[in-house]
Amino acid sequence: MKRVIVYTDPPLLASATAARLVTAITDLQATQPRVAIALTGGRTGTAVLEHLRVNTAATAIDWSTVDVFWGDERFLPGKHPDRNETQARAALLDHITIPKANIHAIPPSDGPFGDDPELAAAAYAKELFGTTLDILLAGVGEEGHTLSVFPDSPAVHEVEATVVAVHDCPKPPPTRISLTLPAAREARQVWLLTTGAAKAEAVTTALSGASEVDLPAAGARGSELTLWLLDKAAAGR
Numbered sequence: 001m002k003r004v005i006v007y008t009d010p011p012l013l014a015s016a017t018a019a020r021l022v023t024a025i026t027d028l029q030a031t032q033p034r035v036a037i038a039l040t041g042g043r044t045g046t047a048v049l050e051h052l053r054v055n056t057a058a059t060a061i062d063w064s065t066v067d068v069f070w071g072d073e074r075f076l077p078g079k080h081p082d083r084n085e086t087q088a089r090a091a092l093l094d095h096i097t098i099p100k101a102n103i104h105a106i107p108p109s110d111g112p113f114g115d116d117p118e119l120a121a122a123a124y125a126k127e128l129f130g131t132t133l134d135i136l137l138a139g140v141g142e143e144g145h146t147l148s149v150f151p152d153s154p155a156v157h158e159v160e161a162t163v164v165a166v167h168d169c170p171k172p173p174p175t176r177i178s179l180t181l182p183a184a185r186e187a188r189q190v191w192l193l194t195t196g197a198a199k200a201e202a203v204t205t206a207l208s209g210a211s212e213v214d215l216p217a218a219g220a221r222g223s224e225l226t227l228w229l230l231d232k233a234a235a236g237r
């Protein structure tokens, strides 16, 4: 099932998505022992986490049974301010009571696998192995990328690996680690979040049946639900 939900502006989208996450996670916790979510970076994804931090209903989430993954990461040293992990920690994860072992960060370029993104990607594939993501949050770029899968790049043609190293990205930094689209489609729910008029062309093209090679966001679907969460400007076309 695919649904498109349009909010007036980015702050409303961020607060409503945080509230939606609270409901989704607590509903899942009522029926299953653990919940696995994957975070996204970028302005919209980080704003959602900031809203989750201050949402009083979020105190109902039992973080001890939530596993936190990422859909993609900028391959930079640990604690680098541009890492999606660093931003998610500052926005939310450093402010909640969650066991360290529940946070499954994508290895940094100065981590145990060194400055080798292929090794880091293989390690993350192992980390993810056996987990079905309940909710995968993903952003959308102006040129239609989602996760760190860019149009007509090697990553968009990947059909076997669940996680790949991505080189020469048009958006900095040039080296990233990303889930592939087939891996994204294993998630139960995929929530695509984006705001702003600059994203409107990509959104309308993705929703009009574009090929995922040309517009990777068109290929990010959940096995149960795909939610496009937009502001008016991103939905403007």
Ligand SMILES: O=C1O[C@H](COP(=O)(O)O)[C@@H](O)[C@H](O)[C@H]1O
Residues within 6 Å of the ligand: 040, 041, 042, 043, 044, 045, 072, 073, 074, 084, 138, 139, 140, 141, 147, 148, 171, 194
């Ligand atoms: O670089 C990235 O950007 C996208 C979208 O970011 P936004 O600022 O346009 O919302 C994000 O989804 C991705 O995780 C991140 O690595």
